[in-house]
Amino acid sequence: MKLKLLAASIIAASLVGCGSDNDSDGNNSISISSSSTSSVVSSSSVSSTANTSATFAGLEGTVANDTATLSGTVTVTDPDAGEDTVVALTDATATYGTFTIDADGAWTYTLDTAGADVAALDGADDTLTDTIAIESADGTAATVTITVTGVDAAGGANKYAAITDTTDGDTGELRYALDDDGPLSSGKITLSFLKDSSAVWATRKPGDEDEVGTPSHAFITLFNENTNNAGAIIDFRVKGDAFEIRDQDIASIDDGDIVPNNDQWQDVEITWNTPDGETLPVITVTIDGEAVTTDPFTAQPGALGGVTHVSFRHGFNTETLSGGAFKVDNLKVYSDVAGTALVFEDDFESYSVDESLDAEPYHSNTHEAVVAGSSDGGEGGSGGTGGSGGANKAAFVDDSTTDDAGEIRVSLGDGQLAGRLTASMLRTPITAAKDGEEKNPDAYVTLFNSTGSTSGNRSILDLKVRDSGFEIRDADDLDIETAMVLDQWFDVEVTWTAPDATTLSEVTIKIDGEEVAGGTFTTTGTSSADEDGSVTNVAFRIGDSGTVISSGGIYVDDIVIYDAVDGGSVVFSEDFEGMAVDTDLVPTEDNASVFADRTQDATVAEIAND
Numbered sequence: 001m002k003l004k005l006l007a008a009s010i011i012a013a014s015l016v017g018c019g020s021d022n023d024s025d026g027n028n029s030i031s032i033s034s035s036s037t038s039s040v041v042s043s044s045s046v047s048s049t050a051n052t053s054a055t056f057a058g059l060e061g062t063v064a065n066d067t068a069t070l071s072g073t074v075t076v077t078d079p080d081a082g083e084d085t086v087v088a089l090t091d092a093t094a095t096y097g098t099f100t101i102d103a104d105g106a107w108t109y110t111l112d113t114a115g116a117d118v119a120a121l122d123g124a125d126d127t128l129t130d131t132i133a134i135e136s137a138d139g140t141a142a143t144v145t146i147t148v149t150g151v152d153a154a155g156g157a158n159k160y161a162a163i164t165d166t167t168d169g170d171t172g173e174l175r176y177a178l179d180d181d182g183p184l185s186s187g188k189i190t191l192s193f194l195k196d197s198s199a200v201w202a203t204r205k206p207g208d209e210d211e212v213g214t215p216s217h218a219f220i221t222l223f224n225e226n227t228n229n230a231g232a233i234i235d236f237r238v239k240g241d242a243f244e245i246r247d248q249d250i251a252s253i254d255d256g257d258i259v260p261n262n263d264q265w266q267d268v269e270i271t272w273n274t275p276d277g278e279t280l281p282v283i284t285v286t287i288d289g290e291a292v293t294t295d296p297f298t299a300q301p302g303a304l305g306g307v308t309h310v311s312f313r314h315g316f317n318t319e320t321l322s323g324g325a326f327k328v329d330n331l332k333v334y335s336d337v338a339g340t341a342l343v344f345e346d347d348f349e350s351y352s353v354d355e356s357l358d359a360e361p362y363h364s365n366t367h368e369a370v371v372a373g374s375s376d377g378g379e380g381g382s383g384g385t386g387g388s389g390g391a392n393k394a395a396f397v398d399d400s401t402t403d404d405a406g407e408i409r410v411s412l413g414d415g416q417l418a419g420r421l422t423a424s425m426l427r428t429p430i431t432a433a434k435d436g437e438e439k440n441p442d443a444y445v446t447l448f449n450s451t452g453s454t455s456g457n458r459s460i461l462d463l464k465v466r467d468s469g470f471e472i473r474d475a476d477d478l479d480i481e482t483a484m485v486l487d488q489w490f491d492v493e494v495t496w497t498a499p500d501a502t503t504l505s506e507v508t509i510k511i512d513g514e515e516v517a518g519g520t521f522t523t524t525g526t527s528s529a530d531e532d533g534s535v536t537n538v539a540f541r542i543g544d545s546g547t548v549i550s551s552g553g554i555y556v557d558d559i560v561i562y563d564a565v566d567g568g569s570v571v572f573s574e575d576f577e578g579m580a581v582d583t584d585l586v587p588t589e590d591n592a593s594v595f596a597d598r599t600q601d602a603t604v605a606e607i608a609n610d
Helices: none
Strands: 055-056 060-064 069-073 075-077 089-093 097-101 104-113 127-135 141-149 161-162 173-175 186-195 219-224 231-237 243-245 266-273 280-288 307-315 328-336 343-348 369-373 391-395 406-416 420-429 431-432 437-439 443-449 459-466 469-472 491-499 508-510 536-544 547-551 553-566 567-574 604-605
Touching: 060 069, 060 104, 075 161, 075 459, 089 127, 097 127, 097 141, 104 141, 161 173, 161 307, 173 328, 173 369, 186 219, 186 431, 219 266, 231 266, 231 280, 328 469, 406 553, 406 567, 406 604, 420 443, 420 536, 420 567, 459 491, 459 508, 536 553, 547 553
Parallel strands: 060 141
Antiparallel strands: 055 075, 069 104, 089 097, 097 104, 127 141, 161 328, 161 369, 173 307, 186 266, 186 328, 219 231, 219 307, 231 243, 266 280, 328 343, 391 553, 391 604, 406 536, 420 491, 420 553, 431 437, 431 547, 443 459, 443 536, 459 469, 491 508, 553 567
16 A cells, blocks of 8 residues: 555655755655755855856755654756855764765755754654755855654554455454453443545345445444344444444434544544443443434343454445445554553554454454555554555645646656656546536556657556556556555556667556566557657646546655666655645746646645544
8 A cells, every 4th residue: 555655754855957856764754845045155156257146956854853864955056067066064063963965965964863852852743943054066055954853652653454345245344352351341442434435335235225336334333242233232334424323213323413524534432331231231422522422322122241342344245345445443442431441452553554454363254354554654543644655745636627637747857768756646536527528537647758748648658547447558458457446545656767768668567566567568658750768757647638627636645756767866756744735836937836847736735634
């Protein structure tokens, strides 16, 4: 997964020509914005020939207080020959660390993580600022500003259990058996859950109330020793537009005041209390801190005894689902109503992404439940993002006009014969029209060459991201079997290499770490008359001329472009954390965007689970 997702913290800066902007160091979110100080010309630079002061980009970065080093690149632009360099510094003393920069602008900031002021930072909003003075070859002065932030208690956690149901032999389920800790006559469970709006019924039995294509049902169930629906102490149902309790007629859940927030994390707390073995448990349920019933209620008839199993289910035994998952995080089970005696907890951070949960500590009834999320921050669950990249901002791209597709585009100047692109993406359900008719527009990850800078079918690669899956334009013989799940982050990695600018590139594509399309292949998008293996622009696009999107779009995060197939140096990176929400990413005379011309209908969006 974004999921996954990038393990590196990223500095992003404006590209100037084909200069490099930034780098990343490890496990921390890094924000960057381009700025420069007023130009100051030293007396040593004055001569009979008028000097033009340099300008800078890549002067700001942010690092968490538990990270030792931070790297990046300052770009110097100076029309005077030989003056687009930096005066080198080695281990220059700063307030909270040391700073080294070479003539090409590549720098490393080493943070004193043991320093009292640094170690005392508490949370992302608690910060310190360090500044380092630098100058270009002609004496133009600038300041690199490093913001040091505290680490939240959540520690960048971001994994969760994702439950699907693609087979008709069993229900998708994550089940925990209390075994020797049960049965619990009294207790409490707390957790965070999210149901994707894209999760719908793929098959239904004749006569069922909900039709194929309508929202799925998920359940949070506390079983007694019978472990069946008739013996469930509570079977809490999460539908598309309402909560229900099976075999209970409780109006306050159905009156619309408390409803599922599809695609957003919600916190649930359930308590039960059985005075004795002969009395039905008394139950309370709260969603996001709000009681779903005016008063506690009694479990359904037959649900005597204590809780022996905690279950999270998605779908039904004989029917199947498609398009999304029921997600669970931060599960805690207590043996008392007050929540002071913890008997089990799991935040899923100790697992690998895509690891199956059908093994200890979970029960053998677990089915189609895997660990999802990313490996580098952005918690799924209470207080987290449910998104990618270790933070909570991303680019959102739609297509609101008929004159061109929506996109964000990065310019690589004269181009690169080889390189690697990594990014995280999410496609939402989309409502769009073209020429008055309903349309389901394609999204694209595109590598343009010099001859195809305005046309997708004259590109080195045009990877289509459709509701139905992934495709490569003009490559019908290359199949991609990887599923595309709406409202779910995925990681994409593309490498390209060509021996010269007159030869088509060799390309590889990985989605969520898995190589697709049979491995390395030769691009076919460029015409034979204009073969050009040098990538000049990278774009993330959706829609086309004539299409207008009324709702939905694509999210793009953690973009990193390297100058070599195996990584090499970072020439562009952006994780959007240094930008305000709603920042317009379209470059204009008044907006020095880090993105290139032809960027359109693109803004910075919040992706936290609020």
